[in-house]
Amino acid sequence: MTTAFNNAATTFSHGGHDHGTCVExxxxxxxxxCTKRGARLTPLRRRVLELIWRGHAPxxxxxxxxALAKKQPGAAxxxxxRALDFLLAHGLVHRIESLNAFVGCAHPQQVxxxxxxxxxxxxxxxxxxxxxxxxxxxxxxxxxGFTVRHKTVEVQGLxxxxxxxxxxxGHGN
Amino acid sequence: MTTAFNNAATTFSHGGHDHGTCVExxxxxxxxxCTKRGARLTPLRRRVLELIWRGHAPxxxxxxxxALAKKQPGAAxxxxxRALDFLLAHGLVHRIESLNAFVGCAHPQQVxxxxxxxxxxxxxxxxxxxxxxxxxxxxxxxxxGFTVRHKTVEVQGLxxxxxxxxxxxGHGN
DNA sequence: TACTCTTTTGTTATGTTATAACATACCTAT
DNA sequence: ATAGGTATGTTATAACATAACAAAAGAGTA
Ligand SMILES: [Zn+2]
Ligand SMILES: [Zn+2]
Ligand SMILES: [Zn+2]
Ligand SMILES: [Zn+2]
Numbered sequence: 001m002t003t004a005f006n007n008a009a010t011t012f013s014h015g016g017h018d019h020g021t022c023v024e025x026x027x028x029x030x031x032x033x034c035t036k037r038g039a040r041l042t043p044l045r046r047r048v049l050e051l052i053w054r055g056h057a058p059x060x061x062x063x064x065x066x067a068l069a070k071k072q073p074g075a076a077x078x079x080x081x082r083a084l085d086f087l088l089a090h091g092l093v094h095r096i097e098s099l100n101a102f103v104g105c106a107h108p109q110q111v112x113x114x115x116x117x118x119x120x121x122x123x124x125x126x127x128x129x130x131x132x133x134x135x136x137x138x139x140x141x142x143x144x145g146f147t148v149r150h151k152t153v154e155v156q157g158l159x160x161x162x163x164x165x166x167x168x169x170g171h172g173n
Numbered sequence: 174m175t176t177a178f179n180n181a182a183t184t185f186s187h188g189g190h191d192h193g194t195c196v197e198x199x200x201x202x203x204x205x206x207c208t209k210r211g212a213r214l215t216p217l218r219r220r221v222l223e224l225i226w227r228g229h230a231p232x233x234x235x236x237x238x239x240a241l242a243k244k245q246p247g248a249a250x251x252x253x254x255r256a257l258d259f260l261l262a263h264g265l266v267h268r269i270e271s272l273n274a275f276v277g278c279a280h281p282q283q284v285x286x287x288x289x290x291x292x293x294x295x296x297x298x299x300x301x302x303x304x305x306x307x308x309x310x311x312x313x314x315x316x317x318g319f320t321v322r323h324k325t326v327e328v329q330g331l332x333x334x335x336x337x338x339x340x341x342x343g344h345g346n
Numbered sequence: 347t348a349c350t351c352t353t354t355t356g357t358t359a360t361g362t363t364a365t366a367a368c369a370t371a372c373c374t375a376t
Numbered sequence: 377a378t379a380g381g382t383a384t385g386t387t388a389t390a391a392c393a394t395a396a397c398a399a400a401a402g403a404g405t406a
Pocket of ligand 4: 185295333
């Protein structure tokens with residue numbers, strides 16, 4: 001089997017993976033998608049996507065702005081929010097509602113509402129697509145005559161490595 | 174069977190229900206819970222809870238502040254955020270992350286993370302507790318070694334009455 | 347009662363996130 | 377070239393949230 005990048009295990013591996021490959025994969029996928037759709041992944045938009053992919057933890061718009069402003073003094077809030085709007089519209093990033101922050105999409109090929117596991121300790125957010133979760137929500141909504149437009153599932157907790165680390169640290173107490 | 178207040182059908186009934194009863198039920202339940210716990214549902218906190226229960230649509234903190242300020246000129250952001258902190262801590266209201274807004278809890282007796290169906294048209298948010306949704310999320314998290322602390326499920330879409338109304342309006346086009 | 351400790355509320359200031367509105371630059375096609 | 381659309385620059389402001397300290401109110405005790 002081929003190595004799967006941008007899955008939950010990779011996200012929570014805390015640097016124990018080749019993150020350069022994550023970024024390359026994501027940027028290449030984004031470029032391909034935009035070309036196919038006739039959308040323009042301009043240098044600015046590409047730069048913002050790159051900044052978001054600096055890690056697996058969701059990034060705030062003003063963090064992006066600060067990073068952007070280092071090489072681009074004219075950058076202002078609309079600069080980054082417009083880029084984010086573009087990236088969101090094309091499914092290249094997701095907004096994490098409970099953090100007011102943005103994270104790169106692990107599977108931008110198909111349209112989807114994301115389900116996220118967010119580690120309270122290391123901050124990483126892993127995108128998962130559990131059809132059972134999806135089906136359970138759809139089923140319940142249908143029972144109530146509710147038409148679903150978008151599902152938000154965000155689970156706060158501790159990833160396995162952080163649990164282990166915290167437990168280890170606890171031994172000393 | 175007794176009439177069930179504050180369920181999804183009631184929430185989406187668009188005024189076709191006795192909302193006074195919703196409010197009374199909620200305030201009485203809140204008072205009971207606070208008494209039992211030795212927590213103080215002060216006039217201010219009670220007033221904020223009452224304002225949140227003016228409808229079934231989530232309310233922003235600054236909307237609450239404006240409403241509060243009419244009878245209480247000294248009210249400032251901390252006034253309302255403190256009251257909200259209290260109400261959240263005691264499970265009397267929920268925060269809707271995707272709206273930065275707050276809604277009354279329909280079942281404050283037991284601790285729970287809420288699942289919400291939010292109508293994009295009328296704005297109402299119905300709290301549901303589907304054990305299958307809950308179980309599916311827990312199961313998936315467990316498979317990935319992720320320890321769940323809090324689940325956020327917020328579904329945007331159209332409630333049945335709004336669908337019907339929009340479809341009806343569409344006939345004229 | 348007077349005291350003291352704790353909780354709640356008042357008050358001012360500031361931090362953080364997001365958008366409105368209009369100007370300019372840049373592509374693309376005729 | 378030039379007109380129309382898309383993207384970015386720029387300034388201002390709206391919307392959401394918290395920090396920090398002061399004053400008041402409640403609850404228990406001497
Ligand atoms: Zn990576
Ligand atoms: Zn972690
Ligand atoms: Zn009601
Ligand atoms: Zn509705």
